[in-house]
Amino acid sequence: MAALLAIIAMTAIAGSSWWMINRQNDASIHILLEKDVGLQSARISGVLRGINTRMSGLTSNPLITNSLFEITDKERYLVPFLNSIQRVSDVPVDILFTDFQGYEIARNGNKSFSEQEFNWLREKFPSGQDTSRIQLGEKGDELLAVNFIVISKSVEGALLYRIKLGDLPLMGSAQFVHGKESKLLHSPEHEVAAVIDAPPIYKHLNFTILLSHGSLDTEIAWWSLWVFFILGLAVVVVVVILGLYLGKRLTKDLLNLESFARRTTVKGFGVDPSKEVVSSLEISSLEISSLEISSLEVSSLSESINRMLENLEQQHTKLNESEIQFRTQSQRLSEVIWATDIGTWEWNVQTGETVFNNRWAEIVGYTLDELAPISINTWSNLVHPDDAKRSGELLTQCFNRELETYACEARMRHKNGEWVWIFDRGRVVEWTEDGKPFRMVGTHQEITERKQQQDEILFLNTGLEERVQQRTEELASYIQAIGKHALISVADLAGNVIEANDMLYEISGYTSAEVLGQNHRIFSSGTHPKEFFAQMWATITRGDNWYGEICNRAKDGHLYWLDAAIVPIKDSHGRVVRFLSVRIDVTERKLAQDEILSLNSSLEERVVRRTTALTEEVAKNESLVGRLVELDKLKNDLIQNVNHELRTPLTSIIGYMDIIIGNVDSSLEPKLTESLAIVQRNALRLELFVEKMMQVSKIEFEQAALAISTVAIGDLLGDVDKALKLTADNFGVELTLQLDSPASDLLADGDVNQLEQVFANLVNNAIKFTPRGGKVTIVARHAHIDGGYVEVKVIDTGIGIPVKEFPNVFKRLFRASTALNADIPGFGIGLSLVHFIVQQHHGTITFDSTVGKGSVFTVTLPTRYAPPRPDQFIG
């Protein structure tokens, strides 16, 4: 029977060992597969990201976008370009490039796209969102995706591409699942899956990689079954044989011992135990020795029994003594507990049974009966949740034997609703065999009052620290601020300087080495009487502050005044131990005061003198201003008068003269006709003069409001040239314009209308003063001086101006003698106007002239409207 059981047991062991080995094998395979599938997933994710990056990059490729605009040469660049993309991320890909309606523009090879694929693409156009799908191709599943080409927020084309899933670099027996299939993954014991972290365009496809256990060599560990089975069988056979032999030997001796036992009476440890035991043991020894026991084992067993009986007796005696001792100690313990007023607890950690004493319940305002039924929950329910957590952590440390003693301050809810503080302390006193805590005992001591005192002290300390810190910082900032402006020093009771700031060294001219340790007297200027210092000393030594102005002498001998405050510093007993001096340099103020004092004496006299002078000056200016205003008014009136009184009748005169001359009868005397012509000519001349005067007035009036803009001087000169061409032709003068710099360099800031006046006047003058057959040339160039100038020269081969008249050339109404001699009409206004305008533009005008040869007028205008330069005259 035993043999049979043994065989069954061994078979079970062998079977379970075999099962465990196979499970372990499975687990290893599972880990390997998970690792493999993870790597493959990461790899495929990378490939998909690479494909998406490349394809979306293509949507902004200039060759692609340009092909939406132009396909004339697509065979030359577009098709070769697309053909060069046969693989993306090392995966074969078919690419179709379409227009905004999904019509083909080009492909990357010969692979055509089906009508369904085109339709799918066209369906996606309205959304314009890059997307993808899985479709069944000839050789399995295919990925079809589209990246749209967006130009200025409008979808203008698409790149459709197709990849066989089988071409994605999966290894081993890994396989793709996607879409709903991936959610149907089953039998996790046999398959391992990893979801691919794909770019958003493929995300909805739920690509997953699946690896099957069958993919690895998972041969069942049959060998282990056989080995265990054979080993088990061998052990069983040996045990059975040994058992039979020993059994036979032991059975005989045991039967003898049993019969002996039946005969022998051990009377126990009764009223007179020592006697009885001795007698019984003697009998036993005799009996046993008389036993016919052939077995050595049984013999030694009987000796063991004798020793055991002996030990039992001794232990019984000790037990009695211990009981007495225990009772005494228990009494003492109760007294200690009573005397220390502490609550006790005893807790069976395994069952949760708990015993509290009365004091435990009293601390929280209850009786034990009120708390019944008592368990560890009684504690849990009363303790503050925050403290319960900390208590739990400490207990855990105790149970893990990290702490020997559990000690925790905790709040418990008193019956009256308030929290009472207790000091909870205990130890695990008994452990289970497997090392778990079994029993724990401890005490509760109420410490509410102590905690309140602690809190109060803590609160006071915290406030104090903060206040001290704040005050210290404030003081430090005050001292720092004061130190920037004041001389600060600390002296001992003898007046020797212990400490000083940089300001003191700076003002006094002494170094720290020269000052520290020296008496304050080194700064003495000798200007104050002895009583002054005696009074100061008396004040500060009795503990009062001293304020006053004091004159000190610097190291280099010069005097300086300080506004000083000396403050005695006292110790905790109120005794003066140091003197702090804070002084501000008021030398300048003192000097000013002195000056004021000295000035005050002569002030009155000077005030009277100055006031008289000012009054006279103001009166003079007032009359001048009044005169100017009056003159300005007169000028304006004059202009108005000119307008009304001269122009109006002039217009009539000229008009009537036209009529008269137009209707002159040929019979009229020729002299009269000539006179009429003279009248008409002079009337026209007068009209022109009035116009010019009006023009000057207008420009002077508008001078404050130049309309400055960048003027293209080249263009302006072109206009002038064009406008005066006819005049030049009439005068028989050749007019040419020569631009020596590119037009883009001939730019200057100015008022275009006024500048046109400048050049028109200069050129007009040049034409007028140049005899028939002569030349007038306008030359313009950019001059690289002072940040750039445009220089315009008007060169003529005219009558010229005498040197002695040079200074008057730009004066109003001046006319050169040469012009008067040649009887060339004019008013002497043009050049003064030109001069005025050029000045307004911060430019310069110069001229050179030789009588009989001609003149050159040069105007320079700054490229940027800038402050004026003095005019330069050459002559």
Add this chain to the structure above:
Amino acid sequence: MITSFPRAFRTFALSMIMIMFLSMGTTQAVEKAPVLVGMDGEFGLENSISAQAIELGLRTAIVEINAAGGVLGGRPIKLVIKDNRAILARSVSNFAEFVSMPDLVAVFGGRFSPLVLGQLPGVKAAKLSYLVAWAAADPIIDNGMNPNYVFRLSLRDSLAMPLLLKSAEQRGFDKVGLLLLNGAWGNSNLAAAEKYMLGIESQKIVGISWYNPKDTTLIQQYKRLTDAGAKVIILVANEEGITLVREIAALPRNQRVPIISHWGITGVDFFNNTSVALRKVDLSVVQTFSFFTADKQMLARFMKAAKLSSGIRNIKEIRAPSNVAHAYDLMHILAKAINLAGSTERSAIRDAMEKVPEHQGLIKLYQPPFTPARHEALGPAELLMARYDLRGILVPSKK
């Protein structure tokens, strides 16, 4: 038979009355129905002003034509506009829509030669006149169609390039660099330049650089040309001209060479995007027309209508002036052709375009505008060089 006669007569009489009534109604409807003219332009292209310029020219002419009683005895002309965003497929699609519109007699194209070239197969198939007021590539007219449905009143690359090169030579630049757009337009210009340079010894093309559309920098190409000794750059560009001018302006003065440009830059908001930089760069651009030198009478007439069509009061407000004038003159010529054709029948209108005897336009007196052998209305005589003045107005360069 006897009894049936009156019924037959009655039926005949009723039919005749019905036909007369219907035909009267139809005639009335024809008189009122507008004649449609299509325009396919790059309106939605950022920074572009070309389509808007063509539209201004067309609308101004249409205001005048309709005010004078329209065409075909009182039918107003109505402009139908479609935006191609400078995308060929959109342009093709727009053209197909135009083709399907009854009473649409012709389509005006936009600035881009590639887009116009892309329409040619469709034009040929639909037999619908295609009028070009801007795109300058030679093959647009030299397209092999017979009869040719494309008419151009604009510049032609083979005319523009010689002028650009000649302008450089006149200004003393003997070494020229070509900076060309990599595409049909650039190729067309290169061919024109090479043809012109045959037999020219006083001037030399020292380098050719290409750039791709929408390149964000052209300075390397520019430097390659100047390093090769170019004293002037002939530029064939659209909006990329803005980039180039900005980049040149940033160079030291001694590294800046003048730019003589084809007119693509005038199709974009060139001045407002370069105004500061442009002061530092010597840039002139080919044009066919300037309002500053226009016939006063014609100009006054145009301005009157432009004020009505677009609220324009001053010629300085007109951007891309040449092309506004092109569209304006071409629309007037089309109106004359419609009247000459006597119907909206498309082939008849095409034929009539070749038969308009003369037209006094804003640009010139066309005598005749087109002939069967010549579908270009402008010739070398109309070309001129212009510059942007400080207000951004294109003014003719001084000779």
